[in-house]
Each structure stands twice: as C-alpha cells, then as structure tokens.
Amino acid sequence: MIAALESWRAGLFHRSHLMRNIGAGLVVGVVALPLAMAFAIASGARPEQGIYTGIVAGVLAALFGSSRVSISGPTGAFIVILAGITAQYGIEGLQIASLMAGLILLAMGLVKLGGIIRFIPTPVITGFTAGIAVIIFVGQWKDFFGLTPAASGQHFHEKLMALIEAMPGLDLPTTLLALGALAIVVIAPRLTRRIPSPLIAMLAVTLAHAYWQFDGVATIGSAFGGIPAGLPELHLPQVTFARVLELLGPAFTIAMLGAIESLLCAVVADGMGGTRDNPNQELVGQGIANIATPFFGGFASTGAIARTATNIRSGAKTPVAGIMHAIFLLLFILFATRLMAFVPMAALAAILFMVAWGMSEYERFI
Template sequence: MTFAANTAPARPPHPQHRRDGFVPKLVTTLMQGYRLADLRADAVAGLTVAIVALPLAMALAIASGASPDKGLVTVVVAGLLISALGGSRYQIGGPTGAFVVVVFNVIAQHGYDGLLIATLMAGAMLLVAGLTRLGNFMRYIPEPVVTGFTAGIAVIIFSSQVKDFLGLPMGQVPAEFLDKWIAMFKAAPGLSLATTALSVGALALILVLRKVAPKVPGFLIAVVAGALVVPLLGLQVETIGSRFGGISGAIPAPHLPDVTLARMWELLPSAFTIAFLAGVESLLSAVVADGMTGGRHRPNAELVAQGVANTASALFGGLPATGAIARTATNIRAGARSPMAGVLHAVFVLAVMLALAPLAASIPLASLAAILMVVAWNMSEVDRFRHLMSAPLGDRVLLISTFVLTVAVDLTVAIATGVVLAAVLFMHRMAETASVAPAEFGTGEEHDARGNLPAGVEIFQVSGPLFFGAAARFSEVLEKIGQKPRVFVLDMTEVPMMDATGVNALSNFARQCAGGGTALVVAGLQGQPRTVLEKMVHGAPGTHLDLVANIDQALALARIKAEA
C-alpha cells in the first residue's frame, strides 16, 4: 500500500475540561460566589418545589406498592444528593412516575428487600456509567422509544388508580393489564359514591386551580381539602391511616439488605431497567433545564450523582430516584439560582415529616388517586404522540411497538425491543444512504465526461458510511461493469466512516481485482476510514491497492498504470 497524504491528528481535550466533567454544579456555584440574595431566592424556590413534592411523593409511593413514607424518605435522601452532587444547576430529584411500573412489579415478585437490592445494583451501574463517561451516549435514545414507553407508563399509572379513584371493593388487584381491567369491570357495580365524589372533586379542584391560578399548589390544596372534608362530612372512605396505619416522621437508620449472588442475578434485569430509566430521565430533565435557562449540564457528573443517590436511597429504605422534569421546571420558574434550591427542598420536606407526620393519616387515598390521574395525563404527552404518528413509517412502528409492549408485556422488554428496533432502523437508513455507482466528475461541459477516461480505466464513487449494512454493495460492482478494466479507481471522498466489515469488503474487492489483473486505486480517504484501512489491510497477503489523496492524483496514476 502507498499513501499520498496525511492529516494532523485531532487535538485531545484539555485535561482541565475532563476533570470539570465530574465537578458538581453546586461546587462550581459556590466557587463563583454565593450571596445572601441567592440563598433567599433558592429558599423560596426550594419551598415551592417542596410543596409540590410532598403529596406527589406519597402518591407515587402508594402507586408503586410501597407505604407513603418511602416516597418522602426518597425525596429527602436522594433529592438532597442529586442536587448536591449533580451536574445540573437546577435539577430536582426524587421518585417519578416512570418508576411506578417497575417498582410495583419488583415488590410484587421479590418483596421490598428485592427492590432495595435492585436499587443498590442500579446505583452501582449508574456510578460506573458516569465514571466511564457513558453520559455522552445515553442521550441518543430515539424520541419514539422515549415517548412510547412514557405514554405506556402513563396508561399503566392511570389503570392502577381506578380502584382507589372509584373506591372499588377489590382485594388484590391483578398485575396484568387486561386482567386488571376485567377485574375492575366486574367490581364496578360496588363502587363507592362517597369515594368517587371525593375523587372527582379533588380532580376538578386541581384542574380549575391549574387554569385560573397556575402558581397555586393545586396538589397540596387538593390533599388538605380532602383531609378536612372527610371528617367534616363523616365520609366512609379509605385513608392513609386506614390502609397503612399512618406514616413515620423519622428517617430510618441505614440498613443493608440481605444481598446474595443468587438474588443479584435474579434481580439483574430489574436493576438494569431502573438504571436505564434513572439515567435517561435525569439527562432528559437536565436537557429541559438547559433549554429553559440557556445553561449546560455535565452528563457524567449527573450520572455519578444518580448512582450515589440511588445507593443511599436504598440503604435508607427509599425508592429509586431520578431527575423529575416537572419539579425541575417548577424550580426554575420559582426563581432558583443554584443547586442549593434542590438541597433546601429536601430539607423542607424533612421538616414537614418531623413536624406534621401524624396528620398525614387522615389524607384520603381518593385525593392521591386524583393527583396521579393528572400525573398520568401529563406523562402521556398526547400532543407529542400524535405528532410522531405523522413521522416516517419506521418511527411509527417503533413508537407503537414500544407503547404496546410497555402496556401489555413488560417495561424491560419494551425498552430492549425499542432500542434494538431503533438500531436496526438506523442501520437500514444508513445502508440506504450508501452507494457504489459510476462516478460523475468534471464541471460544465466536462461534467460526467466519462468518454475522456483513458482506455481501460473505470471509476466508481462510494458515498455514505461503509459499514456492515452497506458492505455487500461492493460485491456487485465488477458484475455491473461486465468487461474487467485494467485500472479501477474508487473515489471514497464521501465516505465518513468505515468498520471492520467495510474494510473486509474492500479487501475482498481488491483481491477480486488482483485476481482478474485489474489494478485498484483508492482516492480521497480521510480521517477514520484511512486510519482503519491502514491498520487492518497493510501487509495483508494477496491484497494490494494504491491510496492517493484525491481524484486528480488517482486519474494521473491510472493513466500511468493503463499505459504500462
């Protein structure tokens, strides 16, 4: 092989930039100067978010099959660590709707200790992902996959709340989606009018307040109003006290669950799902925050913080946690200036737990069900779903497949299938962009002046990425020509990348040419394709090709070889 030109290697990132990728935004903020005015603004924002997070954390915990105090513990422990150690200036962490399905299934199948083990494993996975800088790649999940499983989760959350919303006289609700609805329809004649009226009233109150007074904490007002109405009217409805016996006002001591290799292997798929959801949702939330503020988050620092927070949450008996998009947006709109707002939001929730925990026993489950109905509607993103239904066919198939699998089968299966389908779709599209065809060259009257080629010289142009999805096109080239030329020129200026299969296809083509007495000249290889080809083909037996910098050099060399 001969090489005509070389390019200078790209300059590596400055070491300081690499180190800054793991520095928490809180540290950066404090180093830049933190004033009393900033603290006041963060305190107001933290209190605002805490008012939103209090009822939501309890509702999400109950929907997940846990007691309401588990949700509050998660806000305090994980929420504080995500803000203190994270790579986003405005991120608010805690339990979210995305985890409801996974957590419910893990608790149902493996018990609460199983959930703690899975969350510990997920925390370790997130730590490794952050430290190995995978945060830069986790953002590349296709939108149809994210929207599909988010909408599917919304449907499942909605379905899980119908029982408490209507006060249906049911014992254990079936876990499977269709079985659940069949059981609820059978129980429908026994619905509680008092519970239904309370749920509808709470839902109406939330929606009206959202419309006429969007800054008023509708969730909290609906919960407080429900807790006051129940004893005032003597309603016979289920409350936190009647189902859970109230909630603890203290943070439990850290405790390590009974971890064994067998249990870890059994819970590995659930741990992977929790880690995946926590990573993707936290980075999505950070991207949303960047869009609202013009900032820039540090994805790897964010993943490290998520790993530490989930590990700590599990040790304190809490739920999985991630960045919460709605609460993060609320934090920004409330005037937050730094991660201290997220830290203070966790502190405010802890203060309420310590002071008012006994009063939570009177909160009706119907009010919490109404809250989760609103959460499910917000998660469904109907407008985005409808918008994606006008996308190309492949994206629509990806969206619907992920949605249906999330609802009808399992979230882990849905995510894995969605990512694999997205990869296959991407490879198909990339393969379609690749081509090996007779080259057009020259300008003006000389354009495509193939008659001016020296006798016995043929020139083809390769366009697009030369990877395993497109490599088979090389085998058809000589068949298209018919009579074998003396010199074959491949213009590969438009090839941005090449993988091992592409190199193998080019090597096989070179051997085909050599076997038929045809000299092969490759022109225009740059960057990654040139480096890969040099490493893998140089010195390979039976393979000979000449590499030149551009098409002009290739034609000059072809004339010499054709006349030799």
C-alpha cells in the first residue's frame, strides 16, 4: 500500500503527530543540503542539480513509495556510476539514463519483482559498496588537498597515479581547511547531535575562509559560478531511439543499484521504526521519482539510508517528514543560494571522506 494512504488510515496525520514529523523533516533537510551538493559535484553535475534531485525525489518517493519514513535523493552509492555516465555521455545523457532507469524501476514494481532483489547475497552488496567507498575517497583527493593532477585515463589506477604524482604540489590552506572540516565532522557528533556535523563543518570552514581570504582555495563560486536562485525551467531531454539504445546499459545499471539501495533503505526503516514496507510499491515510488526528476534538472535518486535513519531518530512517523525535507531544500534554493558561493570545495570533500568511511563497512572485513 502507498505509505501516505496507510499513514492516513492509521491516523498518523493527526495534529499530535504532525509537528513531530515537520520537525524531523527540517532536521533531515539540514543534513541533506551539504550532501546533495557534494554528491552532485562528485557525480559530474552542478551542485544545484543535487538539490533539485532532493526536492523532486523527496516529495514523489514519499508520496508514492511504501515506506512511511524513507528519505530519497542523491546518494553516495550512485557517485561512481553516475560520474562515469556523465563523463562519457554528458549531463543530458545522465538525465536520460535516469529517466530510463525510472521506467525500469516502475516496470519492476508493477510486475512485482521487488522481492527478488532481497536474494542478492549480503557479501556481494558489502564488497560492492566498499569498492565504491574506495573510489569516492580517492576521487576527493583533488579538492581535499587542492591538487592539480595531470590529465590521465579513465581507469581508476591511472587517476590514482596522477593524484599521487600531483601530491607534492598540494595547496596548504586548502588542506588545512579540509582537515579542519574533517575533524569537525568526526568530533561534533560526540558533542551535540542537535545540529548535523556536516552542516557545522561546512559553515565553520566557510567562515574561516571568508575571514582569512586564503589564496588558491577553490569554492563553489570559483568552480561553478555560484548556485542560481529559483527552480529550473521544465527541461525536456532530447530522447531519440539511438540515444535510448546507447544508454540502455547505463540505465539498467542505475535501476539495479537504485532498486537494491532503496529496498535496503526500506528494510533499515522497518527495523528502526517497526513498520513493514511493500518492496514492489517502493520500486514504483522510486520509479516515479526517477522519471520526474530529470525534467526538473535533477538526476538519479534512491533511498538514502543515513538520512532515513536520521529521520526516524528525529521522530518521523509519516511521509510528511520526507516532504518537509524537500520543502526545506526548496526554500534554500529560492532564498539562500548566494551564501553557497563562498563554501570551499575542500569542505564538501571532507564530508565525502566521511561518507566513504561510512560506506566502507570496514567492520565486516575484520
């Protein structure tokens, strides 16, 4: 059953539950903001496109999925796949592949293939996500250390060698800012959980750079020209038969990874919140979200496990929290984008370092 209808029938939209869900959504929105931008940049897109993805997918997956409390948007698990697609086919190719993946997910849900995903062995998923974590970690060296690597091939080992060779030319102010941000992300949760540590790190490093005006430190403004205010115009990707054939493989990859990630997220939500999801309906919700997102400047999305856990810990019980998280991102993109031009890229790299660490699941290898 669609989570929104189930919550309504269970009386969870009553005023006594409403404020708690609104509050949880705002907390998750604050958590999602720096992550959405960081994931977009790492995927080869512009930072605002990650926010667009969080807004559209956040609303549609909450409305049409089966999990009451799952949060959807851009995720770290997608970075490696999406970055490769963007590098080869461009951002519009990524958006077309995302749309096609949405259609595949929708079809999988309608023909009730959701249960099959759960038969994938856990070691396979663990190894896959750990590999992605390593690639994300190495991929952020450039912004973390302020490197200017020489041109290299597309293979991981070629990029790694280029980064290692560029390491003697690291930019000291950039590296110090990145280390400061990383320290805050690690230490802040031990002091307070009321304010998300990625947000604290991003604000602290931005203020430090604004005060001292370090030379050579790349910011969102210098790298992307800032973030435009307001929502993008409705964009219709140029879909042709040849383009569809070309992107069928990437679209299938996005769909499979999205299905696995979203259903894992729903399982985590069930375990933490005492609910029970319908995997087929969850795929339908994710499919609808991925079909719609590219028309608004976004790209592939799926269930975000860490943000979902934050949502539940903050008291969420209904899809209202997921919708409020999207509304927070919407308000930010409408009224506060000028501030983001001053955010050092090093801060986002530090946040992604911790995302990679969380994805590594190192304890499973010990």
